[in-house]
Amino acid sequence: MSKTAAIAVKQLEKAVTDAIKKAIENGALPQSEIPQFIIETPADRKNGDLATNAAMVGARAFKMPPFKIAGEIKNNLVLDNTFFTKCEIAGPGFINFFFAPSYYAGVLRDIENEGDSYGRSDFGKGKKVMVEFVSANPTGPMHMGNARGGALGDCLAAVLDASGYDVWREFYVNDAGNQIEKFACSLEARYLQIYKGDEIEFPEDGYQGEDITDLAKLYADENGDSLLKVDSETRKKALVDFALPKNINKMKSDMAKYRINYDKWFMESELHKSGQVQAVVDLLKEKGLTYEKDGALWYKNKEVLTNKLLAEGKSQKYIDNLELKDDVLIRQNGNPTYFTADIAYHKNKFDRGFETLIDVWGADHHGHVMRLKGAMDAIGYDGDSLDVVLMQLVKLMRNGELVRMSKRTGKAIQLGDLLEEVPVDSARFLFNTREANTPVDFDLDLAVTQDNQNPVYYVQYAHARICSIIKSLENDAITARACTDAELMMLRESEELELINHLAAYTDEIISAAKDYDPTRITRYVTQLATLFHKFYNACRVKGENEGLMQARLNLCIAVKTVIKNVLMMFNITCPDKM
C-alpha cells in the first residue's frame, strides 16, 4: 500500500485499541485482554473503506454480543487527526471506517513523489532469493511449457525484486548425464543414416525430433564423413561438442527474444567436473544414508522422509500409503543420477548464500519435490527454504481446437515458433493471467488480436489513452502542474475515489504476489486498474472544469499512467504512448 495507506491502517489499529482500553477503563467493557483483531478492506465499498472485526473476535473475551461490543468501541473511538471521517457498525458486528478527503490526496502525493519506484517496498529486506526457471533440456528445442515457465518465473522474480528481495535468475543447463548420452546416440544414428541409410537402427528411446536429424546433417555438411572411420565414443563426442553449444545458444537467444535475462546459465557439467557431485555422495555416505545394492549406490529416501513426516505429525498409515522408495545415487554403470546432481546443485545454491531457493517446475515433476527437500535436510540444509512452484500443462488452442505438440513427431510447436507468431508482450502477459497451478489453454487467436479482448492490449490502450489526453490538453495550452491539497481534495466522485483506492493498493498487491509466489495477481490488478480508469474518465470531465478540479483530475490521470507503466515495466512488457 502507499505510505498514506499504511499510515491510515496504523492510525486505525491505534484508535481501535485505544477505544477498547478506554471502554474497559470506564467500565463499558469488562476487564479483559485486548483481542487480536484485524483491519481489512471490505469486499464491498458500501461497507466502508477499511473495517475491523474487533467486536466479533472479542465476543468470547468480553462475553458480550459483537454488536454491543462494537457500540462500546464506537462510543470511545477518537478519529481526530486521522485519515478517517466516521465509522459505522454493520452486519454481525463489523466496524466500518470511511476515508477523509485528505487520505485520497495523500495517496496521489505518494505516487507523484515516488514515481517510477511507486510500488516498490523493502518487504523482503534484501534477502537473497534465487529463482530457477525454465531449465529446459538442451537436447532439443524448448516447448510451450517452457514458454509458460519463462513468463511465470521471470515475472515472479520481478515481483520479488519489487518487494525488496535480492533476486537472482538462473537457468540450469543439463549438459551432462543420461540425456546427453541419449542425445549423443540419437545424433550418431542420424549421422550414420546419412551415409548408410536405414540399415542403421535408430535407438528406441532416442530423441526423434527433426532437430536431431538437422544437426547431424549440418555436421555432415560442414565436416563430411570423417566420423565414419572413428570409434563410436569419439564420434559421439564430436557430434555432441558440435551440436550442444548450438542448442544452448538457441535457448539463450530464444530467452533473450522473450526478454528474459538470466544472471547465470549454470552448467550441470561444472558440478561433475569440480567434484561437487562426488562430494555430495561422500557427504551422504558419511551420514550413513547410503547403501549398496545390485551394484548401485542407494540413498535412504524412505528412512529420511518417514522421519520427516512423522516429525510433521503425519500418521504412520499415511506414510505407509505413500509407498516411499529409496533412490539410486550412483548407477550400476558408475554414473550419478539426475537426482544426485540435483542435490549437488541445490547445495551449491545454498552455499552461494541464497537464503531462499525457488524452483519453477512442470507439475509432472512433483514427485521429485519431497525427496529433494528431504535430501537437503539430510545434508544439513533447510529443505523448507527450497520452494517449488509447480506449473500445470499448457495446451495450445487455435480456432477453439487443440494444437498438438509432441516432441516426438518433430512437428512440435516450439517456443521459437510461438514467439514468431505471438507478440512477446502478449505471451508474457497472458501466461501471467492464470495461476501456475491451473492448466492453461493458450488461445493463439486471442494472443494475436489487437483489441480489448486481449487484456494486454486493453491495459496498454489505457496507458496510451492517458498519454493522448495529456497531449490533447497540451494542445490547448493546459499543462499539468502540482496541485495543492485543497485541490486534490476536490476529487470526491465515487469513480475517482475508487480509482485512487485501487492505486493505493498497488504496493500491497505486489507484496502479496511475492508472498504467494503468484505474479498473476498483478496482471489482474492492472487490468482492473485500466477498467477503473475508463470508468472514471467516462464519468468525470477533465477539460472544462474549473482550473483546480481540472488539475486534480489531470494529476489523477498521471498517477494512473505512472502505475500502469510501473507494472508493465516491471514485467518487461512494452508501454507505448500511442497505439
Place this chain on the structure above:
RNA sequence: CCGCCUGUGGCGCAGUUGGAUAACGCAGCAGAUUCCGAUUCUGAAGAACGGGGGUUCAAAUCCCUUCAGGCGGGCCA
C-alpha cells in the same frame, strides 16, 4: 491401489490464513457517450460455489466422504 492438483452462471475465470447481497470478462439483451482515439462506458438477465455429511455465531473457504478430469508413483528427467 496410493499421493498431489483441479471442479464456481452458456463459456472463460477471481475469491480459498472462515466473515457482511459470490467478483470480473466474453457471447447474448437494452442503452449512453458536448474533454482523448467507439480498441469506451452504463443497465438488466444469468451461478448458492461437482454431490453428500460435519465443525462454527458465520463455510466457496476447514474436516470427512463421494464423483469427474489432469499429473505422478523408473538405475528417465
